Amino acid sequence: MTALLTGLRDVLWGWPVLLLILAAGAYFSYEGCFFQLFHPLRWLKAALGSGKERGSGRFRAIATALAGSIGTGNIVGVAAAITVGGPGAIFWMCASAVLGMTTVYAENFFAAKLRHGDKGPPGPLSYIEKAGKLGGILAGIYALGCSMSSLAMGNMVQVNALGAACGDLGLPVRWTAPAVGALVFLVARGGLKAAGQLAEKLVPVMTLIFFAASLGALWVHRENLPGAVASIFDGAFTLRAGAGGTAGMLIAMKAGVSRGVFTNEAGLGSSAFAYTEVKGHTPEEIGCMGIFQVFADTIVMCTVTGLCILSSCPPENMNGAELTFYAYRSALGPVGGMAVSLCTALFALATVIAWCCYGKEGLMYLTKGRGGAVYPIAAGIAAFTGCLLPLDQAFLLGDAMNGLMAIPNVLALFWMARKKGNPLETV
Numbered sequence: 397m398t399a400l401l402t403g404l405r406d407v408l409w410g411w412p413v414l415l416l417i418l419a420a421g422a423y424f425s426y427e428g429c430f431f432q433l434f435h436p437l438r439w440l441k442a443a444l445g446s447g448k449e450r451g452s453g454r455f456r457a458i459a460t461a462l463a464g465s466i467g468t469g470n471i472v473g474v475a476a477a478i479t480v481g482g483p484g485a486i487f488w489m490c491a492s493a494v495l496g497m498t499t500v501y502a503e504n505f506f507a508a509k510l511r512h513g514d515k516g517p518p519g520p521l522s523y524i525e526k527a528g529k530l531g532g533i534l535a536g537i538y539a540l541g542c543s544m545s546s547l548a549m550g551n552m553v554q555v556n557a558l559g560a561a562c563g564d565l566g567l568p569v570r571w572t573a574p575a576v577g578a579l580v581f582l583v584a585r586g587g588l589k590a591a592g593q594l595a596e597k598l599v600p601v602m603t604l605i606f607f608a609a610s611l612g613a614l615w616v617h618r619e620n621l622p623g624a625v626a627s628i629f630d631g632a633f634t635l636r637a638g639a640g641g642t643a644g645m646l647i648a649m650k651a652g653v654s655r656g657v658f659t660n661e662a663g664l665g666s667s668a669f670a671y672t673e674v675k676g677h678t679p680e681e682i683g684c685m686g687i688f689q690v691f692a693d694t695i696v697m698c699t700v701t702g703l704c705i706l707s708s709c710p711p712e713n714m715n716g717a718e719l720t721f722y723a724y725r726s727a728l729g730p731v732g733g734m735a736v737s738l739c740t741a742l743f744a745l746a747t748v749i750a751w752c753c754y755g756k757e758g759l760m761y762l763t764k765g766r767g768g769a770v771y772p773i774a775a776g777i778a779a780f781t782g783c784l785l786p787l788d789q790a791f792l793l794g795d796a797m798n799g800l801m802a803i804p805n806v807l808a809l810f811w812m813a814r815k816k817g818n819p820l821e822t823v
Contacts, residue, residue, distance in 0.1 A: 401792035408799025414653050417663035420806045421495025424502050424813070428820030432497040432687050442681040443688030453674045456592040458685055460670035463595040464550075464750030465693045466602075467743050468557040469659035471736065472717045474701040479715040481651025483624070484631025486702040488652025489659075493694035496662025498820065499809070500686035505819040506812050507668035508679035517761050518588075518672040519754075520665030520805055527808035534804035539758040541800025542666065543771070546755025549794025551580070551748050551775060552782030556790075558744035559783035564737040573783035576745070581776030584752040588672060591753045595746060602742035603697075609735035610700045613727035617707035624706035657798075660694045664798060665805040669754045683819065748779060 425432065432439065445454055467473075477485040506523040516522050517535070525535035555576055562572045583590050614621065631648055661667055667689060671682050701720065708723035724732030752775040759767035782790070813819065 398789060398792070401789055401796065404796040405792045405799075408797075408803070409654075409795040411650065413799045413802055414650070414657070416806050417499070417657055417802055418492060418495060418653065420502075420663060420809055421492070421497075421499045423810070424498035424818075424820065425495055427813070427818040428498055428501075431820050432494065432501075432691075439684035439687040442677075442684035453592070454677060454685070456596045457671045457674045458689060459596040459599040460588065460592045460750050460753075461667040461686070461689045462599050462693060463591070463746035464666060464670065464754065465659060465661050465689065465747075466599070466697065467554055467659070467747030468740060469655060470606075470693065470697045470743060471701060471720050471740050472557060473655045473659055474698050475705060475719040476716055477651045477655035478702065478705060478719060481648035482631040483627040483702075483706055484629075484633070484648035485652035485655065486628045486699060486706075487632035488649045489656040489698055489702075490652075490695055492653040492656040493660055493662070493690050493698075496656070496660055496694075497687040497690045499662045499806075500660075500667060500690050501683035502809050502813070502819045503665045503668045503805070504671055504686040505679045505683035506809070506816070507665075508671065508674075508677075508682045509816075509819075511672070518757055519669035520808075521757070521761055523812055524665070524804055524808040527811040531808070534808055536762065538665070538801055538804040539761040541797045541804075542758030543755045543762065545794055545797035545801060546751045546758065547774060547778045548790045548797060550751025550755065551778045552785075552790040553787055553794055554744040554747045554751075555580075555779045555782035556785075556787045558741045558748075561737040561740040561744070565734065565741070569783050573780050576748075576783060577776045577780030579745075580748055580752055580779040581772045583749050584756055584772035584775040587756065588669065588753045591749045592670070592673075594749055598742065598746050598749075602739060602746065605735060605742070606697065606739045607700070609724055609728065609732060609739065610704050613704045613724050613732065614700075614707060616727035617704075617709075620707040620709055621703065624703050627706055628702070656694055656698075657802075659698060660690045662690055663806055664801045666751070666754050666801070669757055670750065679819075 443458060474486070474489075477489060481488070503520055507519050510516075510526060511518065511522040517525065521535050521539065524538050525531045527534055558576060559569050559572050563569060583594065657663055667686060671685065674682055704727075705719045705723045708726050710719050710722045714722055721733055721736055724736045726732075728735065755775065756768070756771040759771045
């Protein structure tokens with residue numbers, strides 16, 4: 397089974413798919429004259445608002461989208477990228493995020509533009525099914541990938557990390573597993589509205605804890621920060637570890653791009669689900685909210701995690717999650733380890749909450765509205781078992797299903813841009 401899933405992952409989430417995602421970001425960035433770089437105040441204003449749009453659902457939607465993207469990838473995923481690709485992976489993670497900002501803009505724009513009120517499918521399904529003669533087939537493929545990925549990468553993988561983190565905090569898995577399973581079941585029953593209500597309370601708290609611990613770690617290791625920053629740029633182009641030279645650069649690039657897409661979801665279309673119920677905002681403004689989401693998730697949070705790891709100068713024999721725990725513990729002692737565990741648990745929980753609602757929408761589309769009662773049960777079982785089982789196969793399945801989402805989504809974005817015009821031309 398592992399060999400089969402590995403082959404499937406390599407086909408659906410290999411270089412061709414990653415390059416397709418990057419091509420979409422490059423296309424929309426070029427067509428939009430790199431709006432995300434030259435007009436930051438405009439998308440920041442649209443995302444943060446002026447405080448007068450209460451009741452519009454803006455903050456709740458951004459919180460839900462961030463909950464879906466800010467997961468274990470922001471902590472463990474960054475460490476994994478550094479392990480595989482070296483410090484240069486952080487550069488390529490951010491570079492892919494810069495391009496991904498306009499991809500998410502296009503996803504949110506077309507979803508808001510083509511869905512009228514409560515009619516039609518939500519999120520990316522609203523534009524994928526309209527993408528020419530094959531739109532219905534592409535939407536079906538996307539919905540299948542979304543529902544499967546939500547149970548694997550968006551649920552079991554996240555909950556497994558949550559269970560391990562709770563164990564570090566002294567909470568036995570025999571308590572964590574049923575509690576998380578029950579919570580996921582209830583949130584999946586409530587849908588996007590229930591997820592948004594929970595996310596808008598959870599996201600600010602977990603973000604505050606993360607930055608408090610990270611700033612403390614960076615302050616303690618401040619003398620090593622210049623070297624850490626230099627290693628990121630040096631490693632992005634002249635990675636000396638492993639293959640070295642150009643091959644090393646490609647390793648860093650693939651690790652960074654793959655982990656970047658994993659954490660900010662640019663190209664997957666998933667965050668467009670979160671903005672379905674936003675009222676009183678134009679498609680352009682909703683698109684700008686997506687730019688802010690990618691910026692906050694990858695450019696800010698992943699970079700901060702990466703700098704914490706690199707400035708701690710970890711031993712060479714460490715890899716993966718060990719790097720993150722070492723970085724914070726070496727700076728803050730046992731409190732740093734507790735902070736990492738708590739952030740991992742909260743980030744994972746937030747991702748599960750958002751993705752179980754995305755997956756439910758995918759299943760509802762596949763079953764023409766008849767899967768609403770089945771999905772919460774499946775999500776609750778996946779969360780319960782995710783705390784208990786080894787998850788190598790769930791990782792492979794999740795990566796493959798991400799590809800199953802990305803391919804129809806990006807093809808639909810290109811089709812929409814050709815037929816409807818550049819989504820950034822009216823900003």
